[in-house]
Amino acid sequence: MxxxxxxxxxxxxxxxxxxxxxxxxxxxxxxxxxxxxxxxxxxxxxxxxxxxxxxxxxxxxxxxxxxxxxxxxxxxxxxxxxxxxxxxxxxxxxxxxxxxxxxxxxHMHSLKARIDVHVTLLRAQQALEQRLDEQTLTFDMIFTQAPIGIAISHELKGHDKPVIKVNPMFEQIVGRTEEEINIIGWEKITHPDDLGEDAENLKKLRAGEIGMYCMDKRYIRPDGSVVWVHMIVAPLILPEDRIFGHICLVQDITDRKIFEEALHESERSKSVFLSHLPGLAYRCNYDREWTMQFVSDGCYALTGYRPESLLNNRELSFKDIISPEYREALWNKWKEVLAQRQQFKYEYEIITATGERKWVLELGQGIFNDNGEVEALEGIILDISDRKAVEDALKYNNEHDRTTGLYNREYLISLLENDLKKKKDIKKALIGVNLTAVQLLTVKYGFNYTQSLIKKAAAVLSALCSENRQLFHVRENRFVFYIVGYSDKNELVEFGNAVAETLESLFITDRINGGIGIVEIDQHQSEINAELLMRRMLLATDRSINLYDNDYVICFYDDELESMVNREIEIERALFAIANDTGTKDELFLHYQPILDLKSGSICDFEALCRLKTEKLGLVSPAEFIPVAEKTKLIIPIGEKVIINAFKFLSRLNENGYGNISVSVNISVIQLLKPEFTDRLLELIAKMNVNPGNICLEITESVFSSDFARINKAINKLRTAGIHIAIDDFGTGYSSLAREKELNVDSLKIDKYFIDNLLDANPDKVITSDIISMSHKLGHCTVAEGVEHDIQLHYLMEHDCDRVQGYLISKPLDENNAIEFLKNYSA
The missing domain is CATH 3.40.50.2300 (Response regulator)
Known part of the structure; x- marks a missing residue:
């Protein structure tokens, strides 16, 4: 059929x-x-x-x-x-x-499944109504193979509980066998919240009040999970020995329920969204009047007009609300985005019913028919008047210094960048004023006092501004004049002297000195940019202070400073080329300085010392190129190259029978703070098959001013792997015995300063022995750096220093000479 x-x-x-x-x-x-x-x-x-x-x-x-x-x-x-x-x-x-x-x-698949349920019910009833064996077989096939759950329940005379027969799909849906269902009954597997309605419907069915019933209900599976089903229940005409029977068809609709819940939540969210939207939602025609087909209730709060007054231009069109100066621009913007089928986003002003002007943001899209024609426009229009006010306030705050009200550094940078792009042949210069000495008064008189001095300085310097001279407060104690259209260098000098006289008269009682630096801008110079100009000005003002400590003296950015800047740039280029293996003639290599164990009298370690040689500059001191590497973060790739070369030397030592000698490598705090540094180091150790017990990492004492918790965590991980940790240059800078006690290290390397003092001072008055003693009390090995004379060595041995290094033992050596040194020393 x-x-x-x-x-x-x-x-x-x-x-x-x-x-x-x-x-x-x-x-x-x-x-x-x-x-x-x-x-x-x-x-x-x-x-x-x-x-x-x-x-x-x-x-x-x-x-x-x-x-x-x-x-x-x-x-x-x-x-x-x-x-x-x-x-x-x-x-x-x-x-x-x-x-x-x-x-x-x-939900079309749900519809298909629902129809299949009813078709199955139709066929089942037809099969039951007919008595022929062939038809009975058909029913059995339908019952067994039906893609929906079927349960037939009937009561027998003299039995308390009904007999329930279910097909395989029913068992699959409820997660229970027919035997289990007969034992516990359908009530026990029905969700408690659905049991009342189901029982009431069944009662009416038994009484003949209804011919059948359907409902959505939940079954509880053995694992406690819930399955939603759509159930249809109809009576069955059974032989006389059966008092009452009914057939139950169930279809798993759990997915549909999830869909309906999501739909319901979507409708609820849409309602909440529209009711709280700070503006209106719309659908309109694509015409010059923006004829509205739908307008949300937020229209009144935004425009002062009721939504119905805009529908089909009943009282006015939306075009009438748009400020006249934006109408054509708005039309052209929509025309542009519709041609490219993009999202629409545009800010403009409207005029409300009370005549108030409001800023709005319109977000929308075109609705196209099957022919690709614009059928309508849909979107939202938001009130952004408050945001615009905030933006204006933020713009002011972003461009001005809060203390003085002057334009700040960020604004000056943007102004310089724009002017440099214009390439106009007009003289421009920066005059920087460095008042860092004001900061020294904070300790004596407090922050508010020094802030008042800066405000006074801003006030008197502002009096020197003119059409071609603009003042900026670029840092807490630094000001900059940007001068445009001056005649010659003499004019800059005269103005610089005026600035100096103004500041001297202001700070005469506080005796505050400062620096004045001048940078003339050659905008045709290659690679010129705002940041470079600011840096040059900083160098000029700092040089003024360094050379003339007690006066406001003008210093121009000159060839000497240019040479200093270019040298640093050249070092940075060389380091970058080395870090990226670009094949230049610049070279980074290692020398190794032996470390003597005073207890055993043998060489126990080599410190790997980094050297840089460039094609243009020749040999460059580590004191010069290491800060550049750290500032540019090139220390990270370069540091890994140093580690790899040091590990190669360690392997060579082992091959030559010196497996008990360690190699120390200097590590920057920047490297140590890198999250992946420790894992990468351990990976290199494993890959190069070196003994972590023969590796010592030397960390500068600047570690004490860094993120102490993160540093200690990294150190602990490295020490757990067997690596030794030493604090380098201990005693002169940031060193803190209190913090050092918390830091989990193996050794302290006493700074050369304390070793040099052993030559000039009374040995009883120097504190080198105290450092050694305190280091031992903390459980650390002590290494003295820069030992160059016998008198130093004898003092260190007398006071139980563990190890020494310096020219008295050996100068730094290349790999071959280091191996040869070991052979001769051992001999």
């Missing part, structure tokens, strides 16, 4: 989609209730009617009334289509004879 289905739905699109989804069956269609009745009269063998309640001419309720009055359609199963929130309509439709309902928007 091929099931015949009639779909009565006024939407052509919906009818077509449903018909395609139910292609397994013979599907007829009708566009309204009148046509549906006409089709039913012509085809009296229609099995299932899918009926939309909301149709023109004759709605679904009228069709149900007509069907109920006509006995020809007593076996017709009607499934009603309702909207998501039409619960009362669903109840009314079921009372008029509908056997089930499906909510819009229709």
């Amino acid at each position: 091929r099931v015949k289905i009639l779909v009565a739905e006024d939407s052509t699109v919906e009818r077509t989609i449903i018909k395609d989804m139910l292609s397994d069956y013979q599907v007829l269609t009708a566009c309204d209730g009148v046509e549906a009745m006409h089709v039913l009269n012509e085809h009296n063998d229609v099995d299932i009617l899918i009926l939309d309640l909301n149709m023109p001419r004759m709605d679904g309720f009228q069709v149900l009334e007509a069907l109920r009055c006509d006995r020809r359609f007593k076996n017709l199963r009607t499934i009603i289509l309702t909207n998501y929130d039409e619960l009362e309509n669903e109840i009314r439709g079921l009372r008029l004879g509908a056997v089930d309902f499906i909510r819009k928007p229709i």
Whole structure:
């Protein structure tokens, strides 16, 4: 038997989609209730009617009334289509004879499964009504192979509990076997919240008050999970020895429930969004009037006009609200984005019903039909007047110094960058004023006092401004004049002297000195940029202070400073080339200085010392290139190259029979703070097959001013792997015995300063022995650096220093000479 289905739905699109989804069956269609009745009269063998309640001419309720009055359609199963929130309509439709309902928007796969359930029920009932063996076999096949759950329950005379027979799909859905269901009963596997409704419906079914019922309910599986099902229950006519029986068909609708919940949440979120939107949502025609098809309630709060006054330009068009100067620009912007099918985003002003001007942000998109034509525009229009006010305030704060109200460094940088791009042949210069000496008064008089001095300085310097001279407060104690269109260098000197005289008279009682640096801007110079100019000015002002400590003296940025800057740039270039292996003639190499163990009298370690040789500069001191490497973060790739070369030397020592000698490598705090440094180091150790016990990492004492917790964590990880840790140059800078006690290290290397003091001072007055003693009390090995004379060595031995290094033992050596040194020393 091929099931015949009639779909009565006024939407052509919906009818077509449903018909395609139910292609397994013979599907007829009708566009309204009148046509549906006409089709039913012509085809009296229609099995299932899918009926939309909301149709023109004759709605679904009228069709149900007509069907109920006509006995020809007593076996017709009607499934009603309702909207998501039409619960009362669903109840009314079921009372008029509908056997089930499906909510819009229709989940098509759920619809197909639901129809399959009803078709299965139809076929099952037909099989049960017929007594022939062949038909009974058909029923058994349907029962066993049906893709929906089927349960048949009947009561026997003299038995307390009904007998339940279920098919395999039912067992799969509820997660229990037929035997388990008969033992515990259907009530125990039904969710408590659904049990009351199910029991009440079953009671009415038994009493003959209803012919069948359907409901969505939940079963509880053995693992405690819940499965949603759509259930249809109908009575069964059974032999006399069975008092009551019914058939139950269930379909797993858990996915549909999740979809419905998401839809419900989406509708709720949409409602909340629109009700709290600081503006309005709209749909309008793509015309010059922006004719509104829909406007949300937020229209009134935004514009002062009711939404209905804008619909179809009833009282005014949205164009009338747009400020006239933005109308054409807005139209052109929409035209541009629609041509490229992009999202629309534009800020403009509107004029409200009270005449107030408001800034708004419009976000939208075009809606296109199948022919690619613009059907409508949709979007939101947000009130951003407050944001604009905040932006203006933020813009002011971003461009001005809070203390003095002058333009700040960021604004000066942007101004310089814009002026440099223009390449105008007009003289420009920066005059920097360095008042860092003011900061020294903070300790004596407090922060507020020094702030008042800076404000006074800003006030008196502002009096020197003119059309071509603008003042900036670029740092706490630094000011900059930007001068445009001056005549010659003499004018700059005269103005610099005026600045100096002004500041001297202001700070005469506080005796505050400062520096004045001048940078003339050659905007045709290659590689010139704002940051470089600011740096040059900083060098000039600092040089002024260093050379003339007590006066406001003008210093121009000159060739000497240029040479200093270029040298640093050249060093940076060389380091970059080395770090990136670009194949230049610049070279980074290592020398190794022996470390003598005073207890055993043998060489126990080599310190790897980094050397740089460039094609242009020749040999460059580590004191010069290491700070550049750290400042540019090139210390990270270069540091790894140093480590690799040191490990190669360590392997060579081992190959030559010196497996007990260690190699010390200097590590920057910048490297140590890198999250992946420790893992990468351990990876290199494993890859190069070196003994971590023969590796010592020397960390400068600047570690005490760094992120102590992170440093200690990294050190602990390295020491756990067997690596030794030493603090280099201990005693002169940031050293703190209190912090050192917390730091988990193995050795302290006493700075050369304390070793040099052993030559000039009374040995009883130097503190070198105290450092050694305190280091030992903390459990550390002590190494003395820079030992060059016997008197130093004897003192260190006398006071139990553990190890020494310096020119008295050996100068730094290359690899070959270091190996040769060991051979001769051992001999």
